[in-house]
Amino acid sequence: MFSESDAWRRGRAITHVLILIIIGSTSSLLADSTAYIGALVMPVSGPAIEDGVLVVRDGKIESVGARSDVVIPSGATQIDCSGKTIIPGLICTHSHIGMGGGGDGSDPIQPECWTLDSINVRAASFERARAGGLTLVNQMPGSGHLISGRTTYLKLRRGGKIDDLLIKDADGWPMGGLKMANGTNSQRSAPFPGTRAKSASLVREAYIKAQEYQAKIEKAVDDPDKMPERDLRLEALVEALEGKRIVHHHTHRHDDILTVLRLRDEFGFQVVLHHVSDAWKVADEIAAAGAPCSIIVIDSPGGKLEARDIRMENGVVLENAGVNVSFHTDDWITDSRLFLRSAALGVRAGMSRAGALRALTLSGAEMLGLDERTGSLEPGKDADFAILDGDPFSVYTQVQETWVEGVQVFDRSNPEHLLFAVGGRGAGDDQTYQCCGERGGK
Amino acid sequence: MMSLRILLSCLLLLLVPAISSASPKQDIAIRGGTVHTMAKQADGSWAAAIENGVVLIQDGKISAVGSASTVEIPDGTRVIEAAVVTPGLIDSRSVVGLAGWLNYDHDQDQLERSAPMQPELDPRDAYNVREPLIEWVRSLGVTTLHTGHAPGQLISGQTFIVKTRGDNVDQAVLKPDGMVVCTLGSSGFGNDGKSPGTRAKQMAMLRQEFIKAQTYLDKQAAAETDEEKDPPARDLRKEVMAKVLNRELPLMITAHGSVDIQNVLRLQRELGIRVVLEGASECYDFIEELKQQKISVIIHPTMMRASGKGKNASMETAEKLVAAGIQVAMGSGYESYVPKTRVVLWEAAIACAYGCSFADALGLITASSAELLGISDRVGSLEVGKDGDVALYDGDPFEYTTHCIGTIIEGVVVSDQTR
DSSP: OOOHHHHHHHHHHHHHHHHHHHHHHHHHHHTOEEEEEEEEEOOSSSOOEEEEEEEEETTEEEEEEETTTOOOOTTOEEEEOTTOEEEEOEEEEEEOGGGOOOOOTTOSBOTTOBGGGTOOTTSHHHHHHHHTTEEEEEEOOOSSSSEEEEOEEEEOOOOSSGGGTBOBOTTSOBOOOEEEEOSGGGOOSTTSOSSHHHHHHHHHHHHHHHHHHHHHHHHTTSOGGGOOOOOHHHHHHHHHHTTSSOEEEEEOSHHHHHHHHHHHHHHOOOEEEEEOTTGGGSHHHHHHHTOOEEEOOOSSSOSSGGGTTOOTTHHHHHHHHTOOEEEOOTTTTSOGGGHHHHHHHHHHTTOOHHHHHHHHTHHHHHHTTOTTTSSSOOTTSBOOEEEESSOTTOTTOOEEEEEETTEEEEETTSHHHHHHHHBOTTTTOOOOOSOTTTTOOO | OHHHHHHHHHHHHHHHHHHHHHSOOOOEEEEEEEEOOOOBOTTSOBOOOEEEEEEEEETTEEEEEEETTTOOOOTTOEEEEEEEEEEOEEEEEEOBTTBOTTOSGGGBOSOOOSSSBOTTOOGGGTOOTTOHHHHHHHTTTEEEEEEEOOSSSSEEEEEEEEESOOSSHHHHEEESOOOEEEEOSGGGSOSTTOSOOSHHHHHHHHHHHHHHHHHHHHHHHHHHHOTTSOOOOOOHHHHHHHHHHTTSSOEEEEEOSHHHHHHHHHHHHHHOOOEEEEEOTTGGGGHHHHHHTTOEEEEOOTTOOSSGGGTTOBTTHHHHHHHTTOOEEEOOOOOSSSSSSOOHHHHHHHHHHTTOOHHHHHHTTTHHHHHHHTOTTTSSSOOTTSBOOEEEESSOTTSTTOOEEEEEETTEEEEOOOO
């Protein structure tokens, strides 16, 4: 009997061989490059380029620059983009598209659960995200647990199964973070905590157990007989302790935000603060801690007590304090099709335009540990980008095309895609493979 | 009872002068780079915006509107400048004031769940004039709210119309009689297995309730002509339903799906009552029928969630209704979580980006809304004689990065925040 991980690794080895075969047989096709010519190119990693050129080969960006500076490869497919704006694909650091869930009601701490086991990649919400110019999402479980499970990083490639969208690390493992929450969402009746202090205490206990587990594994390096039995729950926490799994932490109230930072300092995990309604009250503390913030823009304050003081100024206050900021949709809380709007409202409240665009792209990539692959238009990075028909922060601008790794995944001129962008009869029909009524209710 | 009402009215009349003297109602001249009056020309089309215009407000009413060269500003008038000026915005379907921002039991008075039909519930008894969400929408140009009981029961109560001002509900009220709120479809099903639990049951219950109201009216009429007959015992519920039957009050029916909208159309044909269709995410399939039956539509906010009852919602529906000549306005609707209220300025902005002309989109939340709500003699456009309700902006009101820089109600600056 081989373990679950053996099975995974064996599958991975086969996949590698298959990929090599595929690449070998199609390399002549993929070697062709495509040049997107004449757009205002906003690479985010550098200043905007008028009359720019973006050259893509094999799903990667080959070159970016002004028309006068970029050599367009001979034989390249040339696409006229004059009058358009090209920006990096949008990255949502906190999304629930496909409605993947984590733990159930049995325990407030369930790091063994993995959203990738529950995401419906054929949901209409994925189509809407592509229509919004998104190319990468952090698919999160909910906030009703202290630790609700492992998150999944997904490239919005076209595909009918979750494996088509996964992002793999150097060892071939699907990448993701760990979802944690504090405040009122995760305070419920037993076995869930009823107070904030109990919440923190339960988290401490869990990480202490993980430290002990980690120590046992280290001791067993020279003595395999002492290796503890694999514990999926503790394994994910150890990955967090070792910085291999970024903690994505839902938190709203000023004191809850500081509690997250306290726990981080106690255990040394890497954390991104999510939502942070009260961020404007503790921006200096967040900056001093060097913690990045993934924020949301909501059309009116409140909805619950701990989000009463949320401000549209969170973006500018954090930016001015020197905090790395990204936006998120929390889709379905806000609509991925209008993700640009979140940053535009950030600009309305005072954020710099450059900072706001970065907060939709490169900053998000950094918060997912994927900035070497994506998030800006730089040679060598994945060709993840969106083509717009105007200023990214204008209400009148529409996303025309979305490209992931050099493949077009949304085209506004395609009526099937347009339906998801605009809505209408049939737009909400998930191509579901899960049975009806799974979410219950009416 | 009638005499009590008259007495109350007299008391109100006595109070009104005291209130107005308490608030600084100064004459104001607004100089706007562009003034969208939202007035209509004789042929029904929108009048062109006035470049370099002035809106003069005297004693709370608009006394002059025109280009700066034609409107004389009297000495002593406070002058306010803005790049763009529009009428104060009207949210044609809100629950703000009954539903509060905290979303906890103590600030959620928009829905009584004890019985499926309670049309007697009067929003004046539940409106919290100091609710922070009122201040929020006011700072984004909203001066008038059609608000009240939420969808969620077959008949959940009534609505009324307020200005977003005042220290008590009487100071806020613009029109105490609004509409009767009805919900068809699954979101109007009863709680805990209570009826109605199906669509057919909903319709049967509604029909029966209207029959009872008709009997009530018949008995009243019989008592008036025949001294031997006693009038029926007073019944608040039947009184309200009778007003719907008499076409004194419209029945505002929240319905989204195809079956539910067909039920709205059928009910209206059966009873001949005034119906306003609200929400209506799939109404694009029934445009001819709506037009034929002269049913007005308060369309869902453009950014309505594309799931559940809004799964087939389209951002282009407002434009389709306008193009068909249907009377249409836009409301913020009801939100159970976040955002606790939507902002109609931002919802109309998306409608503008998805097909509506600028004026038609602005009309959804100003003049067209006033017409639909029956308050166009007071608000909705910047025309002489109407209330001095104005919203000011530092650019195109619909642009994401433009700010609302001021809101004025009847000549009083009620918000001077830049938001």
